[in-house]
Amino acid sequence: MSRTTSELEGAVLGVIWQEGPCTAYTVRKRFVASPSPQWSGSAGAIYPLVRRLEKKRLLASRILTSTKRGGRLYTLSSAGQKVLDEWIKPPLSPMVTGVPADPLRTRIGFLGALIPARRRTFIEAALRGNDVEIQTTLVEIKDSREKNDHWHLLAAQGALACLRARRTWLRAAARSLHRKRRAAAAG
Amino acid sequence: MSRTTSELEGAVLGVIWQEGPCTAYTVRKRFVASPSPQWSGSAGAIYPLVRRLEKKRLLASRILTSTKRGGRLYTLSSAGQKVLDEWIKPPLSPMVTGVPADPLRTRIGFLGALIPARRRTFIEAALRGNDVEIQTTLVEIKDSREKNDHWHLLAAQGALACLRARRTWLRAAARSLHRKRRAAAAG
DNA sequence: TCCATCATGTAAACAGTTACATGATTGC
DNA sequence: GCAATCATGTAACTGTTTACATGATGGA
Structure with a gap:
C-alpha cells in the first residue's frame, strides 16, 4: 500500500x-x-x-x-x-x-576516447581533485569527533575509506598507462 | 553556447x-x-x-x-x-x-534511529550485500581481462577497490558498535 | 502454428533543478 | 535608513521512470 x-x-x-x-x-x-x-x-x-x-x-x-x-x-x-x-x-x-555510481570511474571507462597524452593529464587531475576531497573529509571527521556525532563520524569515515581506495586505484591506473605506453613504444 | x-x-x-x-x-x-x-x-x-x-x-x-x-x-x-x-x-x-553518493553510507548516518539490536543486523546485511557485489565485480574483471578490454577492466578494478574499502569500513563499524554496547553496559 | 521474447517506440506521471518573487532580518 | 542576505516559497522546464503498445523474430 x-x-x-x-x-x-x-x-x-x-x-x-x-x-x-x-x-x-x-x-x-x-x-x-x-x-x-x-x-x-x-x-x-x-x-x-x-x-x-x-x-x-x-x-x-x-x-x-x-x-x-x-x-x-x-x-x-x-x-x-x-x-x-x-x-x-x-x-x-x-x-x-550495489556498486555506488562514480562519475570519475564512468569517465575512466571511456578514457580510450582521449588521445594518449590527455589520458595521463586526466589521471593527474583526478588525483588532485580526489586529494582535495580527502582534505575536506578529514576536516569533517574532526568536526564530528569534536561534536561526538557518532553516526556522522562513521559515515564520514566511510567516505574517507572510499576516497583513499580511489586514490590507490588512480595511482595504479597511472602506472598501468605508463606500462602501456612503454609497451607501445617498444612494440 | x-x-x-x-x-x-x-x-x-x-x-x-x-x-x-x-x-x-x-x-x-x-x-x-x-x-x-x-x-x-x-x-x-x-x-x-x-x-x-x-x-x-x-x-x-x-x-x-x-x-x-x-x-x-x-x-x-x-x-x-x-x-x-x-x-x-x-x-x-x-x-x-566529489565523494560518490552511497546509499549504504547515507543510511549509516541515520543508524541511530534504529533500536540498538537492529543496528548490528543492518551492518551484517550490508556486509552480505557488499560481498555479493564483490563476487559480481570479480567476474566482471575476469571477463574484461579475457576480452582485453583495458578501460573497462580499469573501471571494474576501481569498483572493486571501492567495495573492498567499504567492506573494511563496515567491519570496523561493527567493532565500533560492539565497543559502544559494552561501554553502555558497563557505564 | 503459436508463444515467448526481442526490438522499437510513446505517453503520462513524477521528481528535482533553475530561476524567480517577496517579505523579514541584520549589520552598517 | 539602506543594503545584503536570510528564509519561505512558487513556477516552468527538464529528464527519467513506469507502463503500455506493437510488430518482428525464433524456437517448440
Missing part, C-alpha cells in the same frame, strides 16, 4: 529525526552543506517534499510564532519514525548495496 | 564510441547489464536521448535495412567525438571528483 521511500525522502526524514523540531530551511542547509554533491538541496526540492511528507502524516508541524516570517517547525510523527525505520533496515536492495 | 553534457549523455556517447555503429537497443542493453544501478537504461530514457543527440548532430544514423523491424544504426559524428572528449577531460568539477 505505502509507496516505496525514495532516497531523498528517507534522508529528509532522517535529518528531521536528528535535528529534532526544525524548519524546512534547516533541512535544506544540511543538504547544501553536505560534501557529497548528491542533491543540491534546492528550495524547489525540499519545500514541496516536506509538504508531501506532512500530507502523508509522516511529519507533524506547527507554525513558528517566534518570528514574523512565518514558516513551520516540523517534527517526525510516529508513523514517520516507522517509515524511517523501514527505509533504513534490511532487506537491502541492490540499489543500496 | 553548447549546454553542458549530462552524465547520461556522456555515457551514451561513450558507449556508441566503443561499440561502433550500433542501435539504441544496444546502448540500452549496456546500461541494463551494467552492475552499477545508476541508470535503469529504460527505453523511455534512451530512445528520446539518442534522438536528441542526433538532432544536435552529435550522432549520425542510417536506417537498418537488414531487418524488417526498422530502427537505426547510430555512429558518433566528429562533433560528437569532440563533445565526448570535452566531457571526459579536465577541468573536473566537484560533481565528478
Whole structure:
C-alpha cells in the first residue's frame, strides 16, 4: 500500500529525526552543506517534499510564532519514525548495496576516447581533485569527533575509506598507462 | 553556447564510441547489464536521448535495412567525438571528483534511529550485500581481462577497490558498535 | 502454428533543478 | 535608513521512470 521511500525522502526524514523540531530551511542547509554533491538541496526540492511528507502524516508541524516570517517547525510523527525505520533496515536492495555510481570511474571507462597524452593529464587531475576531497573529509571527521556525532563520524569515515581506495586505484591506473605506453613504444 | 553534457549523455556517447555503429537497443542493453544501478537504461530514457543527440548532430544514423523491424544504426559524428572528449577531460568539477553518493553510507548516518539490536543486523546485511557485489565485480574483471578490454577492466578494478574499502569500513563499524554496547553496559 | 521474447517506440506521471518573487532580518 | 542576505516559497522546464503498445523474430 505505502509507496516505496525514495532516497531523498528517507534522508529528509532522517535529518528531521536528528535535528529534532526544525524548519524546512534547516533541512535544506544540511543538504547544501553536505560534501557529497548528491542533491543540491534546492528550495524547489525540499519545500514541496516536506509538504508531501506532512500530507502523508509522516511529519507533524506547527507554525513558528517566534518570528514574523512565518514558516513551520516540523517534527517526525510516529508513523514517520516507522517509515524511517523501514527505509533504513534490511532487506537491502541492490540499489543500496550495489556498486555506488562514480562519475570519475564512468569517465575512466571511456578514457580510450582521449588521445594518449590527455589520458595521463586526466589521471593527474583526478588525483588532485580526489586529494582535495580527502582534505575536506578529514576536516569533517574532526568536526564530528569534536561534536561526538557518532553516526556522522562513521559515515564520514566511510567516505574517507572510499576516497583513499580511489586514490590507490588512480595511482595504479597511472602506472598501468605508463606500462602501456612503454609497451607501445617498444612494440 | 553548447549546454553542458549530462552524465547520461556522456555515457551514451561513450558507449556508441566503443561499440561502433550500433542501435539504441544496444546502448540500452549496456546500461541494463551494467552492475552499477545508476541508470535503469529504460527505453523511455534512451530512445528520446539518442534522438536528441542526433538532432544536435552529435550522432549520425542510417536506417537498418537488414531487418524488417526498422530502427537505426547510430555512429558518433566528429562533433560528437569532440563533445565526448570535452566531457571526459579536465577541468573536473566537484560533481565528478566529489565523494560518490552511497546509499549504504547515507543510511549509516541515520543508524541511530534504529533500536540498538537492529543496528548490528543492518551492518551484517550490508556486509552480505557488499560481498555479493564483490563476487559480481570479480567476474566482471575476469571477463574484461579475457576480452582485453583495458578501460573497462580499469573501471571494474576501481569498483572493486571501492567495495573492498567499504567492506573494511563496515567491519570496523561493527567493532565500533560492539565497543559502544559494552561501554553502555558497563557505564 | 503459436508463444515467448526481442526490438522499437510513446505517453503520462513524477521528481528535482533553475530561476524567480517577496517579505523579514541584520549589520552598517 | 539602506543594503545584503536570510528564509519561505512558487513556477516552468527538464529528464527519467513506469507502463503500455506493437510488430518482428525464433524456437517448440
